[in-house]
Amino acid sequence: MLFEKTFGSNGVHPEDYKYLTCQKKIESAYVPNIAYVPIIQHIGSPAKIIVEIGQKVEEGQLIASAEGFVSVNVHSPIPGKIVGFEERYISIGRKSKVIVIELDGEFKKTGKTFTNVDYNNFSKEYILKAIRESGVVGLGGATFPTHVKLSIPDGKKADTLIINGTECEPFITCDHRLMLDRSEDLLDGVNIINKVIDAQNVYIGIESNKKDAIQKLKSLCKNKYKIKIIPLAVKYPQGDEKQLIKAITGRVVPVDKLPVDCGVVVLNVSSTIAIKEAVVYEKPLIDRVVTITGNGIVNPKNLKVKIGTLVKDLIEECGGLKPNVKKIIIGGPMMGFSQMNLETPITKGCSAVIALTDEDSKDFEQNAICISCGKCINACAFGLMPTILNKYIKNKLYEKALDSGLMFCKECGACSWVCPARIPLVQIFRMGKDISKKLILSKGK
Amino acid sequence: MEKDIKLVVSSSPHILNYESTKSIMWTVSIFLLPATIFGVYAFGIYAAFIVLASILTSITTEVIILTIRKKAICIDDGSAFLTGLLVAMNMPPSVPLYIPIISSIFAIAIVKHAFGGLGQNWANPAVAARVFALFAWTKEMTTWSTPFITDSVTTATPLGASKVALVENFGIGHITSATASSGGVSASGPLEILRLVSPDVLKTDVTYFKLFFGLKAGCIGEISIFLLLIAAIYLIYRKIITLEVPFFFLGTIALSAWIFDGLKYGQGFYAGDPLFHLLTGGAVLGAFFCATDMVTTPLTVAGRIIFGIGAGLITILVRMFGGLPEGVSLAILFMNMLTPAIDRFIKITPLGYIKPKKG
CATH class of the missing domain: 3.10.20.600 (Ubiquitin-like (UB roll))
Incomplete structure (x- = not known):
């Protein structure tokens, strides 16, 4: 498809190497x-x-x-x-x-084989309690406690639930395989989550390098569920919560706000299946x-x-x-x-x-010289100017770096990946963030 | 299990793009070679000496200055080679050898290293060197020879000839509404005017075909628009050059030539010949290979669009009103100087960032 949804004109396209494992079923x-x-x-x-x-x-x-x-x-x-x-x-x-x-x-x-119980009669409180007791976290990598994410504060309402099946990082195929090998469990999990947050729009966003998963879930959803499968263009960092929300709903989450402030909850595929196991199988x-x-x-x-x-x-x-x-x-x-x-x-x-x-993993240059090509600016999906931030931090102008949005950097690595001078930008930003935080703390005293 | 494997621990990301500064510089250099070789083929072996002299001088100067500055010698990054090559491509085919040599030294020593070396220069070294040579040795830098003629005869470039011919044959050089006609003949554009005068000045009939494939007088590297465009298309595909600058640069030249250039020939507005202006002079070489220099162009897409439009306007102003026939290098140099200002004012706001209200 030529006009697949995506988050904007930024982002990068690293070689994905998914072919190494995407055909291999999950084994124990x-x-x-x-x-x-x-x-x-x-x-x-x-x-x-x-x-x-x-x-x-x-x-x-x-x-x-x-x-x-x-x-x-x-x-x-x-x-x-x-x-x-x-x-x-x-x-x-x-x-x-x-x-x-x-x-x-x-x-x-x-x-042991688990028996499916009808989860339709479960109450919101019961589901939340089961999730909390089972220790479910965001399994995409951020490991944010799921019960916290699903406990929507009073006065706020989520009208959209997005299941993150983008898996935009190269190499990884665990969510891809889960979508194929455990499709029913995934869809059950989505329904269970939606019993808690009661959203009108339910989407599963999948990057189009997982055509088989898109096909299978689409055909499963056709009659049974009101879940929409959204194929997305392949681009990094689409798996980031805020980028995915932008790609699917067009909403932009303000920098200092959470997705729920825009009425959206995003959960990962693995977490969704873990939620089903926790609620239905009590595992x-x-x-x-x-x-x-x-x-x-x-x-x-x-x-x-x-x-x-x-x-x-x-x-x-x-x-x-x-x-x-x-x-x-x-x-x-x-x-x-x-x-x-x-x-x-x-x-x-x-x-x-x-x-x-050795061939996969090139080294950063130690004394890299920025040639101001601006590729990092085009790569940054968060609207930052990495080359400028780099110059500010290099010259110890931390306040200017903070004004230019240093703290909004998610360290996704797109700028470092694209940099032809091989400047370790993410590393520099991490260091800059640490020093800036200390400066803010010392000023507060 | 391997007992003592050595693992590297470093900050993410752990994979990097294949493109490096070195690969960018050498790819651009290699893809400029066909046009250069065509120039040598068209103008004879002397042009090859010009190319060699400027490349060797560039590299030698780079080594000497890096030694003086006590920096690591990194000529293998290809930036000195590329600067030397671009200086040579912007030279007329019959200049005395000392001009490319001094120009290359100027490019590397003054423009590049005096301001901090790679990544710090305020102007494109090759363009600055060309402008320097143009004003230092104006006569030599505007003496042209005819391609594919062995006993090098002095001639003029199509752009220069059209300007001179307009003044000499019709006594007008500037915008006038009077019909450009003389002795019963009238010309409605640069091509026609060149056809009228070409037997004397250009020794050849001028057609778009000849202009496109390089059968015309001009600098060594600028004449074959065809080969330059092939190189440009590949480099755009590789994302080494971005399309914004060349598109808006050439677009502005074409648009303003179409609107205003007809005035010179008494044809009124919207009667100019945009194709002639794109195919002559250094427009294509400049727009695709000099004005896309990463160091001296703005960082943002919006900035690069401003850069392109600005450079196009200055080019057409020089070509229409200036004393010089050609304005591309002056335009690029001028916009290079404006680049820091453009970058200062054109900023990107972070995604989802709402400006805090004052007070």
Whole structure:
């Protein structure tokens, strides 16, 4: 289609490499013998550990409970015994307390077939409570607590629900496979969410490089559901909440406001299916689909992985690494985090493990010179001028950088990707944001 | 499992576009070569010496200055090569060799490095060097030879000849409503006027076909519009040059030539010959390859449109009223100087940003 919807004339088109895994059905990964479950798996305050060393836990048992409203429960992914607590680096590059569980006992949920119950009679409060207790977060990578997102403040009304099936990051195919392999669950999940927010317009936005998913969902929706499938042009960063809202509804969310202020709620495909599992099957979020891919992986796959499985086990299951691997990324190659070693546990926010080779991953220039080509300005979907921000930060003009919208940068990486001088723009902006925040704080005192 | 694999840890994004400063510079250089080689083929081997002299001087100057400035020698990025090539392409085919050499030194040493080197220059080095040479050695820089004639005969460019012929044959050089006619003949446009005088001045009949394929007098690199356009189309496809500047630059030239140029021939408004103005002089070379220089053009799309329109207007003003036959390089140089001002005033507002009310 020539005139597919998209968010504007900005954005970039990185090579997507989806062909590595998009034809491969979701398989279940091996259950880990030892699961390392971090208590920080979401945005908000860390969960509080409620188990002791030596205690026996069942699969899906609550092991760390939410501290406050913006926090999320953590459940045991496997049946077993708590053998210890340790500090460990998690995928986002910071340390977290980790609960170590050794496999022991019987699986009560994994491998069992679930019976569908009629969710139409469930009340809004019941659904919200089930989501909250099951520890569902935004599984696209942002890991924002879903029950917070769905608790719409008094006086506000969401008239539009958008399910984010764009998956605009290269390499990742977990949402694509979920849309194909678990289409019914996805549509049920959408209906359950809509029982909470009661929106008139329900859309699933899918980038048109997933033609099979668009076809399948369209034919399923035809008679049964009032969900509209919106094919979108392939462009990064379309998966960003605000860009997706702009692409589908044309509404522009003000910089300091949330989507719900414009009457829109956006949820990811994986989260939607997790919501169905939580509400209908009463299954907490203890596993997720992870795409193990990249040109450095011998046999790339889409795996259903228990939270707490180590990256090295997953890589081993996919045939191991090729010799020319340079980086291991958790998340997408544009916004993900490069890992120091393979001992990182999978958390709720890990959508992919990507092994990049020397050819895939070029280096930034250390003494890069900006040639003012303006490509970054055309790339930035958030209307910023990265080259100008870069010059301000370089010259320590932080106030000017803030005036030019430094804080509105989402670090999507489009400007760095397109820069012919190979300037590490995102890195510079992160640094600039940190320093600016400190400056603001010191001024406040 | 591999025991001691070495992993690189860095900030996102972890994948980058294939295009780099180096690939941009060399791609532009390579795609300018066909037009240059055509120039050498048309004007003879001496033109090749001009090209070589300016490229070698550019690179040598770059190395010397980078050494003096204690910077890493990075001539492999191709920017010095490209500057040298563009200087040579803007030279008449029979200039004495010292002119391209001094012009190249001026381009690299004064225009580029005196203002901070790559990415900092205030004007396109090649354009500034051409303007410098034009005013320093006006006679040499406006002496032309006929293509494909071995015993280089002095001639004139179509643009120059039309201007001179208009004054000499009809005694008018400026806008007048009087009919341009003399001795029973009348001319309604530049092509016709050139046909009247061409046996004496141009030694050849002038047609659009000849102008397009480069059978005309002119600078080494500017004559083959055909080869330049092929290169431009590829570079636009590669997104190395953006369309805004050339489109609005040439569009403004064509539009204002169509509206006003007919006045010179007594044809009134809307009777000019836009095609003649696009196919002659350095309009195509300038618009696609000099005015699209990334460093010296505005950052934003809106800014580049202003740049293009401004450069087009100045070109046509010089061509119609100025003493010089050609105005493209002057126009680009002038707009280069305005670029920082354009960038200062044309800003983009962040998505969803509402300006806080004053007070």
